[in-house]
Every structure is written in structure tokens, then in C-alpha cells.
Amino acid sequence: MMNCRRATRLMSESKERPLSATERMALRVHTMMCSACRRFDGQLDFLSQAAQRYKSKPNPDDEPKA
Numbered sequence: 001m002m003n004c005r006r007a008t009r010l011m012s013e014s015k016e017r018p019l020s021a022t023e024r025m026a027l028r029v030h031t032m033m034c035s036a037c038r039r040f041d042g043q044l045d046f047l048s049q050a051a052q053r054y055k056s057k058p059n060p061d062d063e064p065k066a
């Protein structure tokens with residue numbers, strides 16, 4: 001089984017490039033058995049969505065204050 005370091009690295013990379021079938025399989029097996037990495041993947045999704053929202057706003061300083 002791959003270690004957590006490799007698993008989290010693959011999760012990050014999967015946001016930037018398609019993983020190979022072997023990588024996806026190994027990652028899937030790891031996250032099935034490792035709750036820490038499942039949590040990490042959830043956080044990564046949250047962060048990448050937040051980053052997407054941020055990027056879609058060219059100048060966040062122009063936003064009206066609530």
C-alpha cells in the first residue's frame with residue numbers, strides 16, 4: 001500500500017493532471033483504508049473550489065462590503 005505522503009501528493013496532482021489508471025487505483029485503495037487521507041481529499045476539494053471562485057473574481061477588493 002502506498003503511504004500517506006504519496007497518497008496526498010497524488011491527490012494534489014490529480015487536480016492538475018489526469019492520473020494514470022494505476023495511480024487512481026492505488027489512491028483509491030489507500031483512501032478506502034485511510035480516514036486521514038479521505039479527510040484530506042475533502043479539504044482539497046474545498047480548497048480548490050475556493051481557489052476557483054477566487055480566480056473568477058479579477059479584483060476581490062472591488063467587492064461591496066456586506
Ligand SMILES: [Zn+2]
Binds near residue numbers: 035037
Ligand atoms: Zn493515508
